[in-house]
Amino acid sequence: MNLPNKAVICEVGPRDGLQNEKKLILTEQKVNLVKGCIDAGIKIIEIGSFVNPRATPQMADTAEVLRGVGKVSGVEFRALVPNVRGAERAIEAGIGKIKLTASASESHNRNNFNKTPLESVRGFADCVKLAKDAGIPLSAAIGTAFGCPFEGVVSLGQVEYMARSFIDLGITEISMSDTTGMAHPLQVYTQCAAMRKAFPQVKWVLHFHNTRNMALANIFAGLMAGVTWFDGSFAGLGGCPFAPGASGNVATEDILNMFAGMGVETGVDIDKMIAVARLAREYVGHETESGVLKAGKTTDLAPFTKCAQS
Amino acid sequence: MNLPNKAVICEVGPRDGLQNEKKLILTEQKVNLVKGCIDAGIKIIEIGSFVNPRATPQMADTAEVLRGVGKVSGVEFRALVPNVRGAERAIEAGIGKIKLTASASESHNRNNFNKTPLESVRGFADCVKLAKDAGIPLSAAIGTAFGCPFEGVVSLGQVEYMARSFIDLGITEISMSDTTGMAHPLQVYTQCAAMRKAFPQVKWVLHFHNTRNMALANIFAGLMAGVTWFDGSFAGLGGCPFAPGASGNVATEDILNMFAGMGVETGVDIDKMIAVARLAREYVGHETESGVLKAGKTTDLAPFTKCAQS
Numbered sequence: 001m002n003l004p005n006k007a008v009i010c011e012v013g014p015r016d017g018l019q020n021e022k023k024l025i026l027t028e029q030k031v032n033l034v035k036g037c038i039d040a041g042i043k044i045i046e047i048g049s050f051v052n053p054r055a056t057p058q059m060a061d062t063a064e065v066l067r068g069v070g071k072v073s074g075v076e077f078r079a080l081v082p083n084v085r086g087a088e089r090a091i092e093a094g095i096g097k098i099k100l101t102a103s104a105s106e107s108h109n110r111n112n113f114n115k116t117p118l119e120s121v122r123g124f125a126d127c128v129k130l131a132k133d134a135g136i137p138l139s140a141a142i143g144t145a146f147g148c149p150f151e152g153v154v155s156l157g158q159v160e161y162m163a164r165s166f167i168d169l170g171i172t173e174i175s176m177s178d179t180t181g182m183a184h185p186l187q188v189y190t191q192c193a194a195m196r197k198a199f200p201q202v203k204w205v206l207h208f209h210n211t212r213n214m215a216l217a218n219i220f221a222g223l224m225a226g227v228t229w230f231d232g233s234f235a236g237l238g239g240c241p242f243a244p245g246a247s248g249n250v251a252t253e254d255i256l257n258m259f260a261g262m263g264v265e266t267g268v269d270i271d272k273m274i275a276v277a278r279l280a281r282e283y284v285g286h287e288t289e290s291g292v293l294k295a296g297k298t299t300d301l302a303p304f305t306k307c308a309q310s
Numbered sequence: 311m312n313l314p315n316k317a318v319i320c321e322v323g324p325r326d327g328l329q330n331e332k333k334l335i336l337t338e339q340k341v342n343l344v345k346g347c348i349d350a351g352i353k354i355i356e357i358g359s360f361v362n363p364r365a366t367p368q369m370a371d372t373a374e375v376l377r378g379v380g381k382v383s384g385v386e387f388r389a390l391v392p393n394v395r396g397a398e399r400a401i402e403a404g405i406g407k408i409k410l411t412a413s414a415s416e417s418h419n420r421n422n423f424n425k426t427p428l429e430s431v432r433g434f435a436d437c438v439k440l441a442k443d444a445g446i447p448l449s450a451a452i453g454t455a456f457g458c459p460f461e462g463v464v465s466l467g468q469v470e471y472m473a474r475s476f477i478d479l480g481i482t483e484i485s486m487s488d489t490t491g492m493a494h495p496l497q498v499y500t501q502c503a504a505m506r507k508a509f510p511q512v513k514w515v516l517h518f519h520n521t522r523n524m525a526l527a528n529i530f531a532g533l534m535a536g537v538t539w540f541d542g543s544f545a546g547l548g549g550c551p552f553a554p555g556a557s558g559n560v561a562t563e564d565i566l567n568m569f570a571g572m573g574v575e576t577g578v579d580i581d582k583m584i585a586v587a588r589l590a591r592e593y594v595g596h597e598t599e600s601g602v603l604k605a606g607k608t609t610d611l612a613p614f615t616k617c618a619q620s
C-alpha cells in the first residue's frame with residue numbers, strides 16, 4: 001500500500017467548530033485557541049466567517065480575533081464568506097484567504113441559501129472580483145459532496161458540476177465536504193480518484209464529519225486516493241444543534257493520532273494540539289467525541305490495572 | 311479497489327458487550343437480545359462465557375441463556391472459555407463452539423491470566439481435548455494483536471507466535487483482537503495481508519474497539535486485505551470500566567451501515583439490528599457511541615430543517 005508520507009491539516013475549529021456553540025466564546029478565548037494552534041504547528045486556520053452576525057452571533061467577532069492574533073509569517077488565516085458584504089469585511093480585516101461555499105445538492109443549497117447551486121456560484125462573481133483586486137486568494141467548499149440529508153444520493157456529476165463552476169471563477173483550491181457524515185470510504189476513494197483525474201489542476205481538500213463513525217476511514221481512503229489536505233476541528237467540535245446527538249467534525253487530534261501511527265507527517269505537534277483541544281472543550285463547557293481526548297494517544301501507555309480489557 | 315462483496319458478522323454483544331456492565335442484565339433480557347439478533351439474520355453469536363461467576367457475575371447465567379434460546383438451525387452459539395472447568399460447563403450447556411483466548415503481549419496476558427502467553431496456550435491442551443472428544447469445534451482469539459496498553463508496540467512476530475501456537479492445538483479459526491483500540495488501518499492492512507499469507511489455512515476474524523475512532527477504518531483495511539469475518543457488538547457496548555471514557559466495541563449497526571454503502575453483503579437486516587441495539591441500550595440504561603443509533607443510517611433522509619449543517 002503506497003500512502004503519501006506527508007499531509008496538511010487545516011484547522012477549522014475556530015469557525016466550523018465554534019459557530020453553533022450555545023455558549024458564547026469570548027474573543028480572547030478564540031485568540032488563545034488560534035495561538036495554541038499556531039504554536040502546535042498548524043499552518044492553515046479557518047479563523048471564522050464574515051456572515052450576518054444576527055444569523056450566526058458566534059462569528060460576529062472574526063475581525064477582532066484576526067486583530068488579536070495579528071499577522072503570523074507562514075500561517076494562512078482563511079474565513080468563510082457568503083457574499084460581497086462579507087468579502088469587504090474580510091478584506092478590510094486583513095484575511096489571508098477567502099472561502100466560498102455552495103452545496104452540490106440543490107435541496108441543501110436552497111435550504112441554506114435560498115438559491116440553486118448555480119445561482120450561488122454565479123452570485124460569487126463579485127466576491128471573486130473583489131478578492132482578486134485586493135490580491136486575496138480564494139478557495140471553495142462543495143457541501144454535501146458525498147450525500148445530502150434531504151435528497152440522499154449526490155452523484156459524481158453533481159460534484160463535478162460544482163467543481164467546474166468554481167474553476168470557471170478561477171478557484172483551484174476546492175474542498176469536498178461531507179457535511180452530514182454520510183460518506184463511506186469506498187465512495188471517498190472512488191470520488192477522490194475521479195476528481196483528481198478530471199481536474200488535475202485542483203488542490204483537493206477533504207472535510208469529514210464523524211456522524212456515523214467513518215471520518216477516519218474516509219480520511220484513510222482519501223489518502224489512498226492521493227488527497228493530502230484535510231480539515232480537522234480541535235476536540236471534534238462542530239455539528240448541527242438541530243440534529244440531536246449527531247457527532248461533530250473529525251477531531252484534529254484524532255487525525256494526528258492516526259497519521260502518527262501510519263507515518264504521515266504533518267508538522268503538527270500532537271501533544272500541543274491535545275492541549276488546545278482540551279482548552280477548547282473547557283471553553284465550550286461540554287464533552288465531545290474526540291477519541292484521543294477520552295482515551296489518550298495510541299502511544300500513551302496505561303498503568304497496570306485490574307482490567308485493560310480481557 | 312477490489313473489495314470482497316460478502317462478509318460475516320459475529321455478534322459479540324451478549325458476551326463482550328455485557329460482561330462489564332454495572333447493571334445486571336436479566337437472563338430473559340439476554341434471551342430477547344439473542345433472539346433479536348437471530349431474527350435480524352446473525353449466524354454467529356458469542357452468547358456468553360463460562361468464567362468464574364464471582365469474577366464476572368454478568369456471565370453467570372450463560373447456560374440459562376443458551377437454554378432459553380434453544381438450538382437454532384444454522385446459527386452458531388459460541389462462548390469464551392478460560393479453562394477445563396469452563397469447557398466442561400460449556401459442553402454440558404450445549405455450546406456450539408468454544409473460544410479460547412490469550413494475549414500476544416506477555417504483560418497483558420500476565421495481568422489478566424497470571425501466565426505467559428505460551429503457558430496459557432499450553433494450558434489449553436486439556437480444553438482442546440475435551441472439546442474434540444465432545445465434537446465441539448474451537449476458535450481462538452489473540453488479544454492485544456495490534457498493540458498493548460502496557461507494553462505499547464506488539465510485533466508481528468508476537469502475533470505469528472500466538473497463531474502458530476493455536477494452530478498447533480488444531481485451531482484454525484483465529485481472531486486478531488485490538489483489545490484497547492490501538493490499531494490503525496495501515497497496520498491492520500499490512501498485518502492481515504501478512505497473516506493470511508503466512509497461514510492460508512486459517513479463517514481470520516477481526517475484533518476492533520472504537521476507542522480512538524478507528525474501528526471502521528480498521529475494518530475497511532481488513533476487508534481490503536481479504537479478511538471478511540468481523541466481530542461487532544450491538545449498540546457498541548463493551549469496553550473496560552476502569553478506563554474512563556474509553557469507547558466500546560465497534561457497533562454492529564455501524565459496520566452494517568458502512569457495508570451497506572460499500573455493497574458488502576452480510577445477510578443481516580440493519581433495521582432489525584438497530585432495533586436490537588436500541589433494546590440493548592434500554593436494558594443497560596445508558597448511552598453508547600454507536601453512530602447509527604445517534605444519527606440514523608446514512609440512507610435515512612432528514613426532514614427539511616433550518617440547519618442540516620452549513
